Amino acid sequence: MAMEDDDRPRKKISHEIGQDLSLLSVEELTDRIAMLSAEVERLREAMTKKRASKEAANSFFKS
Numbered sequence: 001m002a003m004e005d006d007d008r009p010r011k012k013i014s015h016e017i018g019q020d021l022s023l024l025s026v027e028e029l030t031d032r033i034a035m036l037s038a039e040v041e042r043l044r045e046a047m048t049k050k051r052a053s054k055e056a057a058n059s060f061f062k063s
Contacts, residue, residue, distance in 0.1 A: 015032050024032070 014035060021029065
């Protein structure tokens with residue numbers, strides 16, 4: 001199974017936290033900001049869903 005994983009193309013890292021930004025153009029920085037903003041929103045939505053699930057479970061077991 002490990003051989004199959006090695007054959008698959010690796011996903012290109014589009015941004016690494018803390019990386020040197022000096023060689024990036026304004027357009028590349030703008031694209032990264034958009035990508036990271038979308039990711040932050042996705043994370044917030046996941047948090048909201050998890051909180052709702054937890055609150056529903058707490059309400060069910062308190063009854």
